[in-house]
Amino acid sequence: MRITGKRISESTIHRLSLYFRSLGILEKEGYVTVSSKDLAQREKLTPAQVRKDLSFFGQFGTRGLGYPVVELRQQIAEILGINRKWNVALIGIGNVGSALVSFKEFIRQGFIIKLIFDNDQRKIGSFNKGIEVHDVTNLRQMLNKHNIELVIIAVPASVAQRIVDEVVDAGVKALLSFAPTNLRVPSNVTMRTVNMAIEMEHLSFHLTNENLYYTA
Template sequence: MGTGVARKISESTVRRLSLYLRFLEEFEEQGTETLSSEELARRGSTTAAQVRKDLSLFGSFGKRGLGYSVRELKSTLRRLLGLDRAWRVALIGAGRIGSALFAYGDFRRRGFTIVTVLDTDPDKIGARWGSVRIQDAEGLEEVLRRESVDIAILAVPVEEAQRVADRVVDAGVQAVLNFAPTQLHVPTEVALRDVSMSMELEALSFALTTGNGTGP
């Protein structure tokens, strides 16, 4: 794994960095060249102090009284988030969620290219999705190694998710994005994100039930 930022950065900080990057892109499209932490905070429904604190984690960017250069800050955030390079992504599971993810244009725009799709269904294996041919998940480890996959997206049934995750990790993949509604176990050196649509809905039903906000 790389070096760089030594401190442990919280999940919500990383999420805010991703959001700041999106806001900066919006501001740039509108022709804005410099920006104060107040303006960035307003766009993100947060405080200027929070913005300054987040950005100061990575060194000092703004010039006192002049604000941030949109172009510079954007490029720094892209570098911090690892978006100044291309990432090779394997999509495991060619079902409905897999196919929606494959078609999701925002991935490619961000430098995440799905270089291989795998499934166990004989009716799907061999089919073409764009420039990619669906591979037999039987040979998962070999495909992941051959394609030099950086990140695996798991869009498999919940009963299979842990077993597939184990194989992905065995194949040397260091980052997993899991869409099965469970919590996977991976070694601590492997980065894991779980996206559970039903847990998101539960956060909303919790909020509706208790009148409790669920902000970060």
């Protein structure tokens, strides 16, 4: 466990993900070191922001030279917890669920979908990308049996809270939800929500209020 004593904001974590990706590209391009200035430029940030973000977790750079690309990438992977595999379950194999199963980036990052659940008898027993679809009735015991650490919720809004409660009850501490509804989880559980309608609303806001004075 890393002890920094300093608060880490969600924005910093988000930017670490961005740095991780840029460093992957830099590595492919053959760069050995990279300066905060270059990294900032690629992500449209300030060099100070990059240095500050990294400084929360240690001193990775060399003055006068910059950061070692391969090593920094590995360090960030460790910080983000993506230097290992995670057992993931997907609940709901509708349109969104199907797209997620095929999302190659997940596998590449070590997020391995081990189990798929649905409540539709026509889907149960079928296979998606080689993964069998299980009856959601057996949710809790299956999650435990397969040591699932991370669950993706891709079910209709109407049943989402019930499923979330069961998942939390099974001891899962991290959820990614695509259900367009407010879901409650205990404070020791992390849940992130992806709501594409809200993303669209940001865009329509900007189109509608083109000349409005707003911040980044």
